[in-house]
Amino acid sequence: MDGETRTGVFWDAVRGEAPVPPAAATLGFEFVEVDPDRGTIELAFTATEAFTNPAGNVLGAFVAAMLYDTVGPALIATLDPDQFQSTLDLNTRFLRPTRPGRKLGHGRIVHRSGDLAHLAAELTEPDGTLIATATATARVIPLTEARNAV
Numbered sequence: 001m002d003g004e005t006r007t008g009v010f011w012d013a014v015r016g017e018a019p020v021p022p023a024a025a026t027l028g029f030e031f032v033e034v035d036p037d038r039g040t041i042e043l044a045f046t047a048t049e050a051f052t053n054p055a056g057n058v059l060g061a062f063v064a065a066m067l068y069d070t071v072g073p074a075l076i077a078t079l080d081p082d083q084f085q086s087t088l089d090l091n092t093r094f095l096r097p098t099r100p101g102r103k104l105g106h107g108r109i110v111h112r113s114g115d116l117a118h119l120a121a122e123l124t125e126p127d128g129t130l131i132a133t134a135t136a137t138a139r140v141i142p143l144t145e146a147r148n149a150v
Contacts, residue, residue, distance in 0.1 A: 006036070008081030010073070024069050027062070032104070036077040039109030043070055045123075047100045057097040060132075063123060064092045067134035070105030071119040075138055078109065084146040085117070085138045092134045102126050115140040 012018035013031075020029050028046025035041070051062040068090055075085045107121040119136040 006081075008079075010076045010079075011081075014077075023065070027066055027069060028102075029069060034073075034077050039074060039078055039112075041070065041074040041077055041105075041107045043073065043105040043107070045069075045103045045105060047098070047103055049100050052100060055097075057099060060092075060094050063094060063098065063132050064090065064134070066103060066105055066123055067092055067121045067132060068136075070107035070121040070123070071134060071136040072138065074107035074109055074119055074121070075112075075117050075140070078112075079140060082143050083140055084143045086141050086146070088137045088139055090134055090136045092132060094132045095130055098125065098131045103131065110135075 009018060013020050014034060019025065028044075028048070030044040030046075032042040032044050045066045047058045047062060051058045053059045068087065071090070072085055072087060079085065104124045104126060105121055106124065107119065110118040110120050112118070117138045117140065119138060121134045121136075123131045123133075125131060
């Protein structure tokens with residue numbers, strides 16, 4: 001990771017110099033590894049009992065949120081400090097139920113052309129068991145427009 005030489009809000013959070021966004025903190029978000037040159041990222045999440053459905057499994061919406069918080073940072077890690085990303089769609093496939101605990105998010109840029117990027121992610125158990133996958137399309141936007149992105 002060359003986060004020591006990169007600047008911006010994202011990299012400040014990677015280095016622990018700034019907090020992660022509140023939604024990410026709710027998911028127990030933790031940086032594991034990021035390679036902006038390859039467009040890949042590995043993150044960890046901690047699913048708590050508060051995330052469970054009546055059967056005791058992590059609700060799919062939280063699984064999708066973990067995947068969402070994996071694909072976005074995979075792209076953000078490659079952007080200039082004055083850029084951000086706006087997710088246009090997220091498609092999630094739930095492969096098996098999961099219980100509370102640590103989960104790993106593996107994200108990557110599949111293809112980028114201009115301001116559009118196609119992204120993918122997998123959520124796994126620490127032993128590598130695949131829980132869910134996602135694909136997404138995102139648009140690179142100026143950071144100043146991030147609050148008003150469509």
